Amino acid sequence: MATSPTSDQLLVIIDPVARQTDGESVRIAKDVLSAGAAAKLCLPEGPEEFARALRRRGSRRPVVVGDDRALVRAVTLLHQERELAGCALSVVPVGDSALAESLGVPGGTVAAARAVLDGAERRLDLLVDDSDGVVLGALGIPPAPVRPAAAEPVPVAAGRPWYRSLVRTLATRPVRLSAVPSPGATRLRVEVDGETVVDLDQPVQAVSVTPGPDGVASVEVRPLSVGAEATPLLASGRTVTVTGEAFRYRADAAVTGPVRRRTWRVAEGAWGLTLPADA
Template sequence: MSSLSTPASHAATPSNGEPLLVLLDPAAKQTDGESVRIAKDVLCGGADAKVAHPESPSELDRVLSHRGRRRPVVIGSDLALQRVLQALHRQRELGSDPVGLIPVGRAPELSAARALGVPAEPVQAARAVLTGVPRELDLLVDDGGGVVLGELRISGAGGRRGMGRMGGWRSLWAKLAAAEQATAMPSEGGEHTEARLRVEADGRLLADVHRPVRVVQISLPLGEGAMEIVVRAPGALVRGRATSVTVNGRGFAYEADGHPSGPVRSRTWTVHAGAWRLLLPPTG
C-alpha cells in the first residue's frame, strides 16, 4: 500500500477531514486510466489518502483489516464495490465506516452506482467522497457470504447463460474470488429455457419444482427494508415481498447486480436493513 501526493488543480477541501483508503480495482485502470488518475488527484489533494492496489481477495482482506480509521473508497465498477462490501461483511466491519465510490467502467457495469445516486463524473464523485454525507442503505446478503447491491436474476437458461459473461473487463478481484462465491456444480448438457426451482419467501411458497420457471427477479428498493420478488412461469406471474428468500434446484446460476455466480443447488438471500453507508452528495 502506498501514499500518493497530488497536484492542487483538482483539489477539494474535505468537510469531515477523515483519512481515506483508496482501493483501486485493477480492471479500472485498464478500462479508463484517465478517470482513475483524475479521481486519485482529487482524493489525494483533498484528504490524507493512501492508495492500495489489491490484486487478490486475500490481499483485499488484508488491506481492509489494516486500514485503521481510514474510510474505504473504491475506484472501479459495481462489482468492485460489491467485493469490498463482501470483504467488510466477512470482517464484521460493514457498518463501521461509510464507503465512497468513484464509478469507473463500461456503462452496463455501473448501473447500481447510478441507481444509488453516485455521480458519474470522476471529479464530482470524488468531491462527494470528500464533502458528501453518509446515507444508510440496505444490502442483500446470501448464505455463501456474497452480497447484492440492488438486483438479482435467476434465469431458466441455467448455468450456461450466467457463466457466459465471465470475460471482458470483469474485475480481477471477482475472477480470483469466483470459487468463494458458489459451490461448483457440473453443467448439464443442452440449452434450457426453463428451470425447475423451489422459491420460498418468508415462508410463502412462490414456485415449486413441479412447475418450470422462466425467470426469478429480485430487487432491493432503496430504504424499504424488504426485497421485491417476481417469478415468471409459462402462463403465470407471481409477485412477493419479503425479507428472506430461499431458492432450491438441481443446479442454477444467477446474476447479482448483472454479474454471474454459481451454479449452486441452494441459496438463501436475506435483507440487512441499513447495513452500510455510502457517501453521496448533500441534498437540498
C-alpha cells in the same frame, strides 16, 4: 438516513483493472481527492493486496476507485470480517458502473470524487445468502437479462400482508410464450417468508429479487404461461428461498452456481455508502 462522513482522512484503493483500462480517469480521481482531503493512495496488484489494504485502513475512510466488481468485493470483505456496520464506503466509478449509479453514485469521475469529499453516508439494505455472499443491487435467475412484461403484475395471494401489488407502465409489447417450456425455463420452488409463491409443478421463466427499502426484498417470479401472456407474480418479504433444479444466478456483477437451494435474507441498513448530500 444520511449522516456526515466521520473522517476527513481517506484511504484511496485504486483497483488494478481501473489502472489498466482508464488511467486518465484514475489520475483525475486522485487529483480531486488529494486536493480536498488527506488521502493515502494504495495500488494493490491483486485481490489479496486489495483485501489487506482494506483491513489495514485504521481510521481512514476507504474510497474504492474502480468498477462495480471492485465495489462488491469491498462490501463482501467488510461483511465477512463483520466490520460492515461500522465502515462507510465511498466509490469513484471507473469502468462498468451500472450498479454504483443505480445506488446513487454519480457516473462522472469528477462528480463522484466530489461526492466522496462533500457527500453524506446513507445506510442501505442488502441481501445476505446462506453461503455468506452479499447482493447490493439485484439478483436474477437465470443470469441472462430478463425482458420486461407488458402485463400489469398482480399479487399472488391478495390480503396477505407480505404481498404488495405494483402498478407499472411499460412501453414494450407483451412477450408471448409457447406452451412448451423454452430452453431457459426451469422448475423452481420460490418461498417468501415461508410462503410458496410458485412450486415445482410450474415451469419458471425468470426470478428477480431486489433488496430494500424498508427492510424487505421485492420478488418477481415470471412463470411460463400456457397459451397466454406471461403475468409476473409479485411478493415481498425478509427471506427468500429458491429450491429445485440446479440453477445459476447473477448477483450484481457475478454469476454463481449451479446450486440446488439458496436462501437470501434482507439485512436492513447493513452498509453505508457516501452519496451526494442532496441524493
